[in-house]
Amino acid sequence: MxxxxxxxxDRGSKYAVSGGPCGxxxxxxxxxxxxxxxxxxxxxxxxxxxxxxxxxxVKNDDGExxxxxxxxxxxxxxxxxxxxxxxxxxYGGKHLGGDRFRHVKDAVRYYLDHxx
Numbered sequence: 780m781x782x783x784x785x786x787x788x789d790r791g792s793k794y795a796v797s798g799g800p801c802g803x804x805x806x807x808x809x810x811x812x813x814x815x816x817x818x819x820x821x822x823x824x825x826x827x828x829x830x831x832x833x834x835x836x837v838k839n840d841d842g843e844x845x846x847x848x849x850x851x852x853x854x855x856x857x858x859x860x861x862x863x864x865x866x867x868x869x870y871g872g873k874h875l876g877g878d879r880f881r882h883v884k885d886a887v888r889y890y891l892d893h894x895x
Contacts (some may be wrong), residue, residue, distance in 0.1 A: 780813060781894045785855075787882050791871020796886040798894060801830045801863035804837055810863050827883065829854060830863040844870065846883045854888045864890055880888040 780799045787794035797814060801807050801831035806828055815821045829838035836855070838847030843866075850864050866886045868879070875882070 781890070782814075783803040783889060783893060784819075786889050787885060789871075789875060789878060789882060790873040792873070792875060792879075793869045793871065793883055793884075794886050796864065797867070797869040798862060798864040798891040800861060802832045802861040807839075807863050810867065815866060816833055819852065820867060820869070822869070823867045827868070828863055828864055828865040831855065831860045835862075843883070845880065849880060849883045850887055851890070853884065855882060857891060859891075868888075 780797060782795060782797040783792060784795040788798060795864060796839050799810060801810055807828065811826060821883050825841045825843040827841050827843045827846040829847045836851040840847045846866065865886055866883050
């Protein structure tokens with residue numbers, strides 16, 4: 780499990796990105812459980828994730844509607860399969876509007892640039 784914490788801050792909201800090998804929905808659930816064992820991540824507002832496995836793309840927005848699809852699209856562009864990427868957000872009290880999608884994209888890009 781690779782974790783990059785505190786990579787984006789905007790209007791009080793804070794973002795982290797993490798990832799690791801994953802080839803099934805059960806493996807994704809285990810990954811999220813492992814991430815949430817860390818107290819800080821258990822308190823996160825959103826843990827949005829996606830991976831592309833043998834059966835296609837699997838995603839979970841965790842309340843951040845549309846964010847999982849952004850992760851899927853970036854994984855597809857990279858041709859990265861059997862690897863989960865999780866974008867974590869701690870809500871800071873102010874709505875970010877469309878900027879939240881830019882932050883998800885920037886977080887995934889950060890992960891892709893630094894994890895490999």
